[in-house]
Amino acid sequence: MNPTETLLDVRGMNCGSCVRHISEALDALDGVEEVRPSLPDKTVLVRHDPARVSAEQLAGALTARGYPAATRAA
Numbered sequence: 001m002n003p004t005e006t007l008l009d010v011r012g013m014n015c016g017s018c019v020r021h022i023s024e025a026l027d028a029l030d031g032v033e034e035v036r037p038s039l040p041d042k043t044v045l046v047r048h049d050p051a052r053v054s055a056e057q058l059a060g061a062l063t064a065r066g067y068p069a070a071t072r073a074a
């Protein structure tokens, strides 16, 4: 399956520590290939295999860690 890119808006991402927590939470998911957070934009661009992990699962993993996240339409 080809990887896809999902852009997530993340609430509560305010410092480098948040960025690290968010990156770790996403990296831990099966099917995630690359995580590119942007602190100024409060977004994370995730390259992932949609057959193994969906955009909704990515957002859900961050929300469960205390960073409410939602997918942004590309």
Ligand SMILES: [Cu+2]
Pocket: 013, 014, 015, 016, 017, 018, 019
């Ligand atoms: Cu922080």
